[in-house]
Amino acid sequence: MKLIVGLGNPGIEYQFTPHNLGFLTIDRLAERAQVEVKNRHCRALTARAVVGEQPVLLAKPETYMNLSGQSVRELVEEYDVRPEQDLVVIYDELDLPFGAIRIRPRGGSAGHNGMESLLGALGTDEFMRVRLGIAPEQKPRDGARFVTSQFRKKQYEAVDQMIDTAADAVEAILKEGAAAAMNRFNRKPETDTHD
Secondary structure (H helix, E strand, O other): OOEEHHHHHHHHHHHHHHHHHHHHHHHHHHHHHHHOOOOOEOOOOEEEEOOOOEEEEEEOOOOHHHHHHHHHHHHHHHHOHHHHHHHEEEEEEEEEEEOOEEEEEEOOOOOOOHHHHHHHHOOOOOEEEEEEEEEEEOOOOOHHHHHHOOOOHHHHHHHHHHHHHHHHHHHHHHHHOHHHHHHHHHHOOOOOOOO
């Protein structure tokens, strides 16, 4: 079974913030698979589904972003998941332009606290990531406040498109493999809506 994890923060106040793009993508995948991500398991909300013709467990850790690794480690152990083959993590990336999507099979955290937690908890950086660009045109003074601020109304359409594309990317990873998915999705965004 593949484990597809979206990173984010639980709670309505964080729902439509840059830091919750991972959660929003999991919700989009669940919607497509006609399942609800509502089972509480291993400190995460989960749902079994079929994505890209493969059985998967969709998961949204409820440990808050900075402790995401605790929940993911429990899920990995519980389901005998091999991170390098069976784990896909979706999260926001302040180092990428708004709307950009990058798929990577390994790497560091680039200062992302959720990824830092995962790397520490799993003891490996060998797992697929779908990184969703959130960088504004001008560097924010306070990065922590920026990632937990609500999206502006004029960004909704672009955000919706990014979530859709991220869900497509996850499906492509599962259906066509990492190399084909990277070829298809690791390109510049078609939109240049920054704020």
